[in-house]
Amino acid sequence: MPDELLHLPVIQRILARDQGTPGALLPILHAIQQDLGYIPDAAVPEIAHALNLSLAEVRGVISFYHDFRTAPPARHTLRLCRAESCQSRGAEALAAQLREQLALDDHGTSADGAISLRPVYCLGACACSPALELDGQLHARLTPERLRALVDGCQEDATC
């Protein structure tokens, strides 16, 4: 049985609980992602049927919001700040370094499943920019060397 089908009982439980709620689509998508870590493709026809929507409507909403994942999450999530203060202190060069080191665009998951990149627009650390958040922990006053060391550490750490 494909892995995604193992998730069907979770999806069906969420649908049974939430499908009668007005504006149910977003709460259902959030609940599925919270419980499974992502929204498996197998969820799309189940949601569409339960809410009387087309597959394209459900997929359109999932793809519109960058916070929804359609693949299992990486072991680490790195959110580099791209807002003004960080931009003025070298965040764009750091973003380019990340793209090159991980062979990703600004929003994706490395092929080894180690790191997901997600841009963020201000972490509240403007006075110490450029800044990023790695697995919920703030790292400020970044340099290219510190960023490379953080990424190397994530890639070497295959256990978490």
Ligand code: FES
């Ligand atoms: S602009 Fe980057 S932390 Fe505020």
